[in-house]
Amino acid sequence: MNQTAITETSRTERAPAARTLAVAGLNHALHDGYTDLIYVLLPVWQAEFALSYGLLALLRGLYAGAMAGLQIPVGRIAERVDGKLILMLGTALSALGYLLAGLSGGILGLASALALSGAGSSTQHPIASAAVSRAYGKAARGPLGIYNFSGDLGKAAIPALTSILLVIMSWRHTLLLLAFAGVLVAGCVALWMPSLGKGRASKSTAASPHAGARAGGFHWLLAIGILDTAVRMGFLTFLPFLLRDKGASLPTSGFALALVFIGGAAGKFTCGWLGERVGTLRTVLLTEGGTAALILAVLVLPLTPAVVLLPLLGVMLNGTSSVLYGTVPELTPPHQTERAFALFYTGTIGSGAIAPVLYGLLGDALGPSLATAATAATALAICPLAIALARHLAEDPTTA
Template identity: 65%
Template sequence: MTNSSIIAPSAEPSALSQAPQTRRRTLALAGLAHALHDGYTDAIYVLLPVWRAEFGLDYVALALLRGLYAGAMAALQVPASWLADRVGGRAVLILGTALAAAGYALAGFSGGAMGLYAALLVSGAGSSVQHPIASSAVSRAYGSAARGPLGTYNFSGDLGKAIIPAALSFGLSIAPWRPSLWLLALAGIAVAVLLTLLMPRIEAPPPPATSGRATLQRGGTGFPLLLAIGVIDTGVRMGFLTFLPFLLQLKGASQPLIGTALALVFLGGAAGKLACGWLAQRWGVVGVTLCTEGLTAVMIVLAAVLPLLPLLIILPLLGLTLNGTSSVLYGTVPELSPADRTERAFAIFYTGVIGSGALSPLLFGAVGDQAGPVVATLGTAAAALVNLPLALALGPRLAKR
């Protein structure tokens, strides 16, 4: 296959001339990288109490630890895509995975807050490469049929968020935190080795001249809308999850029950990420987005007003709608970007949604401070409704199905 044969995903799926096992291997290894890096991101939550006890850190210092990791990961998404253009996406993905693992190893040697800050900056910088490069690898491997596989890739990140923090928690119950981090770093090195040995070559982007004119036009007008929907969707999700424990507490939930309730939301969310990417491939982006965003608003309102037991019953469905839109949006990024700029488009998109996830709890938190958690929760429902007209406006800019 020549580079000139690779065109935008909305055109003929030339990538599907690859052997099916090669495509599946690309998806499996991209999903493994996603699981590892997302697991690394959420493992910090498990470690914060440990570090507070070990080093006597206050809450501001602990928040800064998480913020430095997330900030490095968000800020370096676009530079990672530039680097991939120059040295190849496969090499950058392998090096980034090794760097993320090295950051956790360094954290295990830290003797105080400054060492942890430096280690998490290193690990966050390494994790910045995964989203744009692994996403574009799946997109190029599957061509116009990539929407469903990208949903599977998106789902794999939730698996990592569930498995790695749980494994770390178990490790901390039987071993000190430093050896636990070194084992976690070894797991990252093992993934980097697997990527080195097994990851198929990521197809190089075609020259700009081979990217279809129609795709450039759609990308020029549709991508900002897609990004806006993604930013709002992520803001709604993170804002709601910030207040859900307080809603449950107001309804009389105990601390263990709050943990169970959150698990129900996350399980539903994982199912939504897996299912909605495939549903969008069959039923269309606009229809599925309207359903998930509209149902999200309805379910959030119900969460605010229902008693505790009915709320617990609907939480898995709420999680499904709350997370399902993300797979629809990720799968649409290649369609709204020129084929030679897929990594760049994913990088910009992930920068926007990660930034929204960091800032939206502050915005809705200010509302909560003034009006209470119920009003702030209803505010997230209102924000979800903003995406309905945006999704309708996006429709004409998408390829006809």
């Protein structure tokens, strides 16, 4: 076979993987955007239905709870049903939920519609993550980082688009338009996503070369993911108050938060590739050690230098997540990849919901500065867990 033929074969093999990543990324952007556009709509719904803050929080919780609570069942179903079908139907269900929300005439209809949309979104993380992982095999770390990054694009784009649409049309018509976008994405999944097959079908054909090294490692990975999310959500809870105490105005605080989110998106994009090149252990030690050091620096520095550090802190805060997502397949039997991603995402989403409450109670008891310092201590506590995890990875912990 000549060089031209080899090149053409290589391109042919890469095409389905690239198509899987593109469709999974588009789907991730839609679902993460659907999740966060609720924040834009809460004030609108409060005025429309005369809702209390408690009921507004309940609406948000219904969506998040349905999404988080159904991920593990979805992962199990994917072991018996083609993941492509589940992903397509889940995306269509999310769109249907927002369609019904736009047609709702009261709080009960709105709450039911949001729960339905959240249930549809429960399919996205376990199925799409596993699809990208299987498509790229041992080279999946970088693509999983891109997939992770695509969710941030959706979080930025869809709420911003919603804010613009609310200026020129009613919220009901806005949701109908966004629901139509969801139907289009479901169509993209149906037309362009390669068949994913059943999770169990991979059991006999995708044996791991490092199965012995994997035993017992997933629980360390899950623990790191839970603590890493807790650090991120806890710090972001206190950041506006820290900036206020340094003399920041409201616009300055908003700008500072934007810097953190921009850095976070960059961290998700780059750290997946970094983990592939220098190893999980080195990358996690770098990001968590950097997170702790930068949090303490933001605590003690005056306003201007603290704000300057925030983009780099955002990289460190979010960068670990891409490394962890890329490690899930290495610690999981191939036929249980969807189940493992479902469990991992359920743990991290649950941590994101609980951690602000716990750190908030700590802030009430000790003050925001000491509570923020506690988030830095939590980041450092991840380092020994990363060393324990490295013993279960294919990479040599003494060299990675």
